[in-house]
Amino acid sequence: MRIGIQDGQLFLGFGSIQRVFDDSSLWDPLIRLADHYSAPRTHGEAAAFLERECGLSPGRAEEIVEIFRSGHYLIPAGSYRPEDRYSRPSLFYRLSGADSQEVQKRLADSHIVFLGCGGIGNLMSVTLATAGVGQVTLVDADHIEKSNLTRQYLFTESDVGAAKCEVLARELRSRNPDVEVCTIRRRMTDLSDLAALPEADLLVLSADSTGITELVNAHCVTTETAWLNVCYVNDIAVWGPLIVPGKTGCWSCRPLTAQAPSGNAELDALISCINRRYQAPSHGPTNMLSSALASLDALKYLGDFGFVQSLGRRVGVWTHELRLDEQPSIPDPDCPTCGPLQP
Ligand SMILES: [Zn+2]
Structure with missing residues (x-):
């Protein structure tokens, strides 16, 4: 102390x-x-x-x-071993009053799936793998491009052209041989693609293809898999909600993102056109911020320590103004997706 x-x-x-x-x-x-x-x-x-x-x-x-x-100031005699790989994080878990050996065991027994191996997938997977999460599955169909190197930090010039998930897997294995890393080079375009994924304790959505959020939500509610949304909206670093089917509301319970006006087909079509042309201003520091806060919540959830900030709410850090914004994902008993699961 x-x-x-x-x-x-x-x-x-x-x-x-x-x-x-x-x-x-x-x-x-x-x-x-x-x-x-x-x-x-x-x-x-x-x-x-x-x-x-x-x-x-x-x-x-x-x-x-x-x-x-x-006051969580004391640790059991002999419990801190500086030579242990996980010794420093063990002190962090004790700040929440958790038994750090139990936390580490829960992490080692966990399986996390990343949908998307871009900036957020890079940073989160290396954070979770080096923290000792036992099993990591990386899903991505894309190849590395030069324009990725400004934020997808585990890729180098010599990796350009290679499959993202394979290079990322190589990097994770080289950093922690205790972790089992699997790759799936496949685009997730419908529910049958998602149904082919292995069972996991947590699925992280760090990909931004159109319609993927609704698909992942439907898949995770059906399979009762917890999932965490992580992204950025221009200069806002966003993480959450962490959705735990049967315990929290889901992505479909109430709109968490801006919608088109109902009953006006022309404006609806125009908005769709405008949004399709949108190119996200992806930036390293904003990626890092969303990834850092989401990684902390993923570790808390899998390791069962402390308070998971994004449980049932979507949180944004406005990086240009340094302010917090949040949207609760309130459970809707009539939700067509998760209604039947709610207590
Ligand atoms: Zn719902």
């Missing part, structure tokens, strides 16, 4: 575990106890230390020990 004093306040830890103490009479015992816990101690030993070294009453000593015990 880190500890420090700023503007007349003692900060015990920072971020989600942070506690702030204005009462300076507590600073001495808190700092001394933080140091005392740098070696393996029982809580009884820690309380006795406070009574002996700081002259606290047994009740007061117990209260201070409880701050450490309940």
Whole structure:
């Protein structure tokens, strides 16, 4: 843990575990106890230390020990092994109070499928594979082009012309041999293509072909597979919703994207024409931001720790203005796609 004093306040830890103490009479015992816990101690030993070294009453000593015990500041003796590949993330999982060995086991037992191996597929798959997700399936029919290299960072000049999913698989295997990586070089154009996919604990949609979102939603609701939408809309980095059939609303419950006006065929046709001509301004940093936030949620969901921010909501970070936007995916009991599954 880190500890420090700023503007007349003692900060015990920072971020989600942070506690702030204005009462300076507590600073001495808190700092001394933080140091005392740098070696393996029982809580009884820690309380006795406070009574002996700081002259606290047994009740007061117990209260201070409880701050450490309940605040996710401590890890079990011997649980941090710097030589272990996953040692540093294990400390991150403990910030949420999770048993890091259990989290790592759940990740190792998980299978994640990526539909799309572009910028988001590159960044998310390498994040999940190096974090120790046991099985990764990469789905993409495209070949690498020079114009991809500004954001699809695992591809190099010498990979231009090669199949995206094969090169990405090679890169993931070279970074973590513990992970089983499979590839499917195929375009997903209808429900039968999706039905041929292997069973997974989570499917990530990081492809932007027309109509794919509705297809993936229908497939995932039918097979009761959790899926996560990740994309960017111009300069907005978007992740979510994470849809868990039977627990959250689905993509079809209510429109999450702008629609054409109903009952006006001419304007509807014009909007379709305009949108078909649209070329997405794909940019490395925006790809990275959506991928980072979506990867964190994917790890939380598969590893079952912390709070999954995109569960049942679509979140956007407006990168030019640094503000957050969100749309809940409210379950609709009459939804034609997921209605029958809802509790
Ligand atoms: Zn629905």
